[in-house]
Amino acid sequence: MKLSHMVIILLILAGIPLTRAWSMGFDITGTPEGGYLIAGATGLNYGYSHAWLIKVDRNGNEVWDKTYGGNCRSQAWSVARVEGGYVFGGITGCRDDDAWIVKVDENGNMVWSRVFGYGGGGDSATAVARSGKGMLAAVTIAPCRNGCTNEDVWIVKFGANGTEIWRKEIDNRKYDSIKRIIRTTDGGYIGVGATGDYENGSYTNLDLWVLKLDENGSVEWSDVFDYGLLDVAWDVVEQDDGFVIVGEVWTCALTGSTSTSAKCVYPLVYPILLKLDKDGHPVGEKKIECGGICAGWGTVDDVVAGVAVKNSSELLWICNRTDCKNIEGNFTFLPLIFGPVRVEKAEDGFVVLASENNSVWLGKFNSNLDLMWEKTFRHKLEEEHFGKPSAHSYLFQAGAAIALAAILVAVLRKI
Template sequence: MSNCAKRKFLTLLSGIAVLLLISPVQAKVIPFSVAALDDGSLIGGMVVDNAGERAFLLKVDLQGNEVWNRTYAEDCSSAIWTVEKVQGGYALGGVSGCGPHNAWVAKVDEDGKIIWERIYGAENQADDGVTAVLPDGSGFLAAMTVASCSGCKTKDTWIVKFDGNGNELWRRVFDFGEYDSIKMLRRTGDGGVIAVGAVSDSLTNLNYDVLVIKLDAQGRVEWKGFFDLGFQDCAWDAAETAGGYTVVGESWGCGSCANASSPVAKAFVIRLNHSGSQDALFYIEKGRATSAWSVLDDGKTAIAGLSANGTGNYVWIMRGNETILAPRSDFFIFPLIYGLVRMAETKDGYLLVSSACSGNCIWLGKFGFDGNLISERTYIIPEIQGNESEDTIKVCPHAGDSSAIPSPSYNYGAENTVPSNFNLPFYAVLTLVIASALFFVLSRL
């Protein structure tokens, strides 16, 4: 998942452990990405149940009917944070591994079967990940947040160019502070890339600034910008618009907001010219906390996000001065991971995906270019299991430059439901121990 810090990811896992303690049978599902296709759409994310944490892909047709789904098992856990259509299949990125996560990038065919995959990350370094992929000719670009060597105390951002067969053509390393992370890559009209995310001088606090980088077609920096809007700022998406670029994200005014007065977080919109200079900045506040996760431009800018207030959690889409709320209030917010809402453009509007049903279902909404809701569908995990197939992620030895020879595979097994001999007290205690351990680690960071 695209997080703004290792602290956030550990807190997410801790929160999920507590959720499983409360409801050990019902799976939780987090859709992190959606790609619009000519014949439907593809959703990627993570399923969390008593079998563990597994990456998933869900293909649906233009009417929203499930075509196929597939999970990807690792020895401990895996998640898909980003997915895009590329020549010959789909490119995906995320995490896999035990304890410290590795950055995982792969190409799958039209049915979701793995064609090739690569693992990046240094040994014993916590929570590396591939945060964005972008089609590029017959291959694609992958942005990843990694510790580039064993024992390194900093997180760098890499952008790696792969050909269609998984060969690394070039790599660009960005090191602006102790923590550097690109959350999204978008193609620009000149053939280059606009990259956005977060940067910090220190890994030990939550004070992050917005990072924006303009790259040429070979990944070379043309200009970069840093924007300090509050205590913790992170850009989640960007779009090329008339006169420049629009960057959206979230800005928190506090590090620990439990006792803070409302609002504690607000969405931001930064408008830059083509040279990277700021033309405008405004905020979106629709409750105690508001975040903007996605932005698209079809001649008119559309921004999507999530807001929480006293009556529930709402997904919204804004076009111009008009804001449309999705007609439900049960969108789910995992601990300290505010959102997620991802948006993709179709021929006649937008697709939005998020976690709803208190975290137990995927919500897919289709909006017209006027911002009005056309249709919505939800996908419950037991329904998804009907046609499920599973691939195994190959566990690779670690290396500084990462692409090592795969070792034997491991598999979760086929069960996604609670077995008949499920021991609730044992799993409750185990879950509590896991949650406590994660919170202890978190408190030591």
């Protein structure tokens, strides 16, 4: 692959703008009134930001929004409705991120906050879910202070007041991360994400990972699916006869007639739908063809949504059992970190959360995939909220791009 091509792909995929006004939406959940609560981040740029919650009514009109500051970069990556309010999970930190879990009341006022981490970086609360009167968090954590070459998963159960009830530590491979976790009808939980290796200074050979837990956090079954060079599951929905998982697969278009002469011409990224029965056995799968670089990130009922990069432009795509539609726009996303395209049920259809032009984008669709309305939200935090941006703010973003470059190089070296 030519260096210029790699740079173009990284700029398209990174979605980390060097800007003084930046906003992004990461997750969404329903409210008791039939509206929605959006979780995300807003600030000067990706490196200097505050966690951000936006409550809207059923028509997408803003009811309130609040920001929550931690250290330098604080973001809300996942959100769930719980008894007495909501809980969000994400990150907080400067050079080294910690996992951050926060409960707020119905009006967005902080009730309690918990931080997990060793100060070595790579720690995040990637998924949260309701659990009875309490809540559950899936934490991706590097269990050492310096030079960690592995990241593990902690499943942590909290009471309503934030007291830790139990914790399960799971060390599968060098890289383990749960990107989404939901409560199942049997009282347990199912989480989806990725598990992989560590080679040449970067995580590589990621495989799609599905983890089933009982109500006490004990593992009932764990399955790994290897489709390509980098496979990640972003969302899961339970159906009467099993589970549907949506994710993305990274592989390469090859040239050469033999294994020794084969070379990677350009990366291929496509969405995958995987159907499992209640015991974790695969009963079906579907590769969604949309051309270019295309990833699946959100699902609800029979709807799946994601993003695609075609001709240097980003667009949303939405599919049901019979049809697919594209939504044109300058949509942005961050690969291999979390899935910032989410789908939530609505009274007469569904809503899709994404990010467009440094703003949070929310669209309402009917069952025929027609766009009924769309809203954008932007909250500019001025410099006094953070102080004058330091060189680290921009070095952080450069480091993120370098990290993505390392991932892509690792992919190419596998060919």
